[in-house]
Amino acid sequence: MKVPKTKKRYCPYCKKHTQHKVTANKKKNPSSLTYGSKVRAKKRGVATGHGNLGRYSKPPISKFKRTGSKTAKKTDFRYKCSDCKKSHMQKKGIRAKRIEFK
């Protein structure tokens, strides 16, 4: 999917159409902890139980292939107004495998 770097859009703060800078926001999984925090949680005794903190139980990511779940993710664009420098999000994402800024 090709996206222009700047776009004329409605700014809800200026209440008119202004030039906006388009950036894609990277989505993070909010439930996933970093490896380091898992180790620290185990040391504190908070997270006890089985498992090796996901070290050797999974194949390498290069061999990892999605099955069942969709491979194309919805876009999450942020529009930054060039007038008031405030940013707002897009209403609805479109499914795209790759985002390319022109």
Ligand SMILES: [Zn+2]
């Ligand atoms: Zn604005």
